[in-house]
Amino acid sequence: MKSHLDGKNYIITGASRGIGLKAAHALSRRGGRAALFGRDEAALQAGAASVGNGTIYFVVDIENATALKSTIDRAAEALGGLDGIINNAGVSLMNKVEHLVEAKVSHQVSVNFLAQVYGCQAAIPHLRRRGGGRIVNVSSVTVRALDEFTQIAIYSATKAAVERFTLELRREVKPDNIGVTLFSPGSTSTAFGSGQDPAIMEVAFKEWLDRAEYYDGTLSAEEAGEAMIASIDIPDGTNFDLVEFNPNRPTPRRQTLEDYGDRGNNP
Numbered sequence: 001m002k003s004h005l006d007g008k009n010y011i012i013t014g015a016s017r018g019i020g021l022k023a024a025h026a027l028s029r030r031g032g033r034a035a036l037f038g039r040d041e042a043a044l045q046a047g048a049a050s051v052g053n054g055t056i057y058f059v060v061d062i063e064n065a066t067a068l069k070s071t072i073d074r075a076a077e078a079l080g081g082l083d084g085i086i087n088n089a090g091v092s093l094m095n096k097v098e099h100l101v102e103a104k105v106s107h108q109v110s111v112n113f114l115a116q117v118y119g120c121q122a123a124i125p126h127l128r129r130r131g132g133g134r135i136v137n138v139s140s141v142t143v144r145a146l147d148e149f150t151q152i153a154i155y156s157a158t159k160a161a162v163e164r165f166t167l168e169l170r171r172e173v174k175p176d177n178i179g180v181t182l183f184s185p186g187s188t189s190t191a192f193g194s195g196q197d198p199a200i201m202e203v204a205f206k207e208w209l210d211r212a213e214y215y216d217g218t219l220s221a222e223e224a225g226e227a228m229i230a231s232i233d234i235p236d237g238t239n240f241d242l243v244e245f246n247p248n249r250p251t252p253r254r255q256t257l258e259d260y261g262d263r264g265n266n267p
Helices: 018-029 041-051 065-079 102-129 153-176 198-211 221-230 253-263
Strands: 009-012 033-038 056-059 084-087 133-138 178-185 242-245
Touching (some): 009 018, 018 041, 018 221, 033 065, 041 056, 056 065, 065 102, 084 102, 102 133, 102 153, 102 178, 133 153, 153 178, 178 221, 221 242
Parallel strands (some): 009 084, 084 133, 133 178
16 A cells, blocks of 8 residues: 655654654655754764665754754755654753753753754745645653653653644644644663763662662664654544554563663663
C-alpha cells in the first residue's frame, strides 16, 4: 500500500543522530524526503548519506531565531516545497532546582521550547502554500510521569510549555489544513543525556534507583523514530493530536544504571 508520505518533504531538527535521524530513515522508507537540521556538520553529512533518497542537511544553531527561520526558508526552497516540520531537537541538563545555573536554564528553554515556536512560525507560510501539511512537536512523558527521572525540572517544564503551545497552535492552523501532532516518547536509549556533570548524575541516579525496583525500560531510537513517522503516515483530513509512545519492558533499574555509561538516556 502506498504511503501517505510518498513524495512529501519534511524538515527534521536535531537530526544528526538519535530519534531525529531514525525518523529521517523511517520517512525515507515511505518515499518521503528530509532536510536534516543540526550543529554537527560531519554527523549531518554522514546521516544524510545513510538515509539517501535525496536527503539534504543544514548546519544551524536553532537557538538563533533569525538563523533558524532563514534556514527553514532555504531548506523549503532546496526541497522544492515543504510539507511538514518535525521539531525534534532537545537538551536536558540535570540539577536540583536550588543549584540551577542561569546559562543552562536559558539554553534548555531556547532549544526545547523557543526553537519549536520559531520553527513553527517559519514553517507555516510554506505549508499554506502547499495547501496544508503537518507539524510534529516533540514533548516527553516527563510532563506527566514524575518517576521518569530526577533533577530534570527545567527540561520537563519546557516540554510542558511545548504541550500548551501546541494546543493553541493546532486550533489556529486547523483551518489551513495543517495537522499538528504532539509526539511524547518515553525513556529512549540515545546519546541525549551525554555530557552531564558526573557528580550530579551520580546523585540523580541514586534518587531514581531509590524510587522503585523496576521501570518500563527504554525504547530504541529506531522504535521512537518509526513511531513518530507512523503517526503522520495517515490520510489527509485526519490527525493524531497526541501520541504518547512508551516502552513496555519491565526492567530492573539497577540494570539500567550498569548500562548507562555507554549509551546515555533520554528522560
